[in-house]
Amino acid sequence: MGEYLLRCPRCGSLQPPSALGCANDDSLLRTEYVARRLTLRDDLPGLWKFFDWLPVKEPLRGVGEKPVTFRSEGLARELGLSRLYISFSGYWPERGARMATCSFKDLEAPPTVERLMERKDGQALVVASAGNTARAFAQAASAAGVPLVLVVPSSGKSRLWTTVPPSESICVVSVTGDYTEAIDLAGRLAGEAGFVGEGGARNVARRDGMGVVVLDAALAMGALPDHYFQAVGSGTGGIAAWEASLRLIGDGRFGSSLPRLHIAQNSPCAPLYAAWTGSAAPQGPCPGGMYDEVLYNRKPPYAVPGGVRDALEETAGTVCSISNGEASVAHQLFEEAEEIDILPAAAVAVAALQRAAASGSVEKKDLILLNITGGGVSRAKEELDMFMLRSDIEAEPSAHTSASEYGLLAEIEEILGRRGPR
Numbered sequence: 001m002g003e004y005l006l007r008c009p010r011c012g013s014l015q016p017p018s019a020l021g022c023a024n025d026d027s028l029l030r031t032e033y034v035a036r037r038l039t040l041r042d043d044l045p046g047l048w049k050f051f052d053w054l055p056v057k058e059p060l061r062g063v064g065e066k067p068v069t070f071r072s073e074g075l076a077r078e079l080g081l082s083r084l085y086i087s088f089s090g091y092w093p094e095r096g097a098r099m100a101t102c103s104f105k106d107l108e109a110p111p112t113v114e115r116l117m118e119r120k121d122g123q124a125l126v127v128a129s130a131g132n133t134a135r136a137f138a139q140a141a142s143a144a145g146v147p148l149v150l151v152v153p154s155s156g157k158s159r160l161w162t163t164v165p166p167s168e169s170i171c172v173v174s175v176t177g178d179y180t181e182a183i184d185l186a187g188r189l190a191g192e193a194g195f196v197g198e199g200g201a202r203n204v205a206r207r208d209g210m211g212v213v214v215l216d217a218a219l220a221m222g223a224l225p226d227h228y229f230q231a232v233g234s235g236t237g238g239i240a241a242w243e244a245s246l247r248l249i250g251d252g253r254f255g256s257s258l259p260r261l262h263i264a265q266n267s268p269c270a271p272l273y274a275a276w277t278g279s280a281a282p283q284g285p286c287p288g289g290m291y292d293e294v295l296y297n298r299k300p301p302y303a304v305p306g307g308v309r310d311a312l313e314e315t316a317g318t319v320c321s322i323s324n325g326e327a328s329v330a331h332q333l334f335e336e337a338e339e340i341d342i343l344p345a346a347a348v349a350v351a352a353l354q355r356a357a358a359s360g361s362v363e364k365k366d367l368i369l370l371n372i373t374g375g376g377v378s379r380a381k382e383e384l385d386m387f388m389l390r391s392d393i394e395a396e397p398s399a400h401t402s403a404s405e406y407g408l409l410a411e412i413e414e415i416l417g418r419r420g421p422r
């Protein structure tokens with residue numbers, strides 16, 4: 001039942017259960033679950049059915065839907081593929097998908113919040129995002145009553161909504177400036193006593209939560225796919241897919257070959273593509289002008305042991321870079337073929353698959369998994385309640401001022417303390 005060890009993939013040493021890194025090197029630690037065979041927990045809802053392979057001691061009640069996997073007809077026909085499966089993370093009740101904030105960040109946030117609560121040290125979680133990550137964490141923290149500080153660039157405030165009333169223990173700090181300033185400020189805040197960062201790719205709860213996509217798909221397909229397609233920013237979802245596949249191979253019932261990872265970025269803001277192909281690093285005002293800004297990450301975990309490069313090398317993977325024009329064509333193609341709206345990021349993955357099908361790098365009869373990482377926002381807005389999060393503090397940080405110095409810390413603590421965590 002979620003029992004695990006944390007091991008360093010490079011030096012093999014065991015690390016303490018809440019560690020975010022190895023004491024000897026900079027690798028991404030990996031969970032090693034006691035259960036080698038995946039037993040679905042049908043008594044638990046949503047993603048908690050995969051409890052055996054999630055690094056938590058309890059499910060978090062009230063949050064944690066799972067994606068759905070289905071065999072495509074419409075898109076498969078358009079692309080001339082006969083065994084295309086789609087994993088859909090979002091809101092599409094007709095197919096049984098009820099992920100309320102409409103992206104696969106809804107797989108990362110609940111296990112991360114639960115794992116933090118299990119430490120019982122009452123720290124406030126700090127998250128920098130104005131998009132899918134912010135919504136997912138706001139939703140999970142509201143279900144758990146966990147104190148959460150969301151640091152958002154002021155331009156992104158309108159994208160902050162939840163489908164449950166946001167809990168009193170969320171403090172929204174909106175930062176004048178761009179996403180980079182929000183990340184920097186969140187990093188400084190997370191270093192203060194009483195605050196903790198969510199850990200990004202280093203947090204196994206985030207990666208194993210995202211791994212549910214491949215677990216759910218393998219159960220639906222009866223085997224591991226030959227190919228896995230996903231649009232990436234940090235590439236964490238790709239790493240998670242690789243790790244989940246390794247675990248499924250260990251289980252023994254799903255085949256013995258790793259799926260080829262096909263990860264897609266959005267040109268020209270495509271640092272992982274640049275690193276993998278050795279081409280020039282992105283220039284210009286990234287993420288400005290991107291088809292979806294969620295696909296840009298300044299410091300993706302590329303070269304660290306257990307990171308994106310290792311995942312690509314071990315799976316004979318590919319990285320492509322998709323233009324806004326290609327994404328837009330693929331976006332329309334998908335929505336017409338499958339009759340559901342998808343997030344722009346997911347359209348980039350569709351474009352990558354479209355390219356691969358056209359070039360013959362996947363074959364008609366290959367077993368293919370396309371990860372639609374977000375969608376159904378229009379459906380959700382029709383059917384669900386929407387609550388906007390308002391900003392509690394407007395901050396104008398300068399890069400060299402520590403969070404405590406300009407009084408921000410005291411203000412946040414007052415807001416969280418005044419409202420109380422529970």
Ligand SMILES: *Cc1c(COP(=O)(O)O)cnc(C)c1O
Pocket residue numbers: 103104105132133231232233234235236237238294295343345346373374
């Ligand atoms: C975060 C996100 C991605 C990229 O995820 P990685 O962390 O790079 O794997 C893709 N699509 C959507 C909708 C996202 O929210």
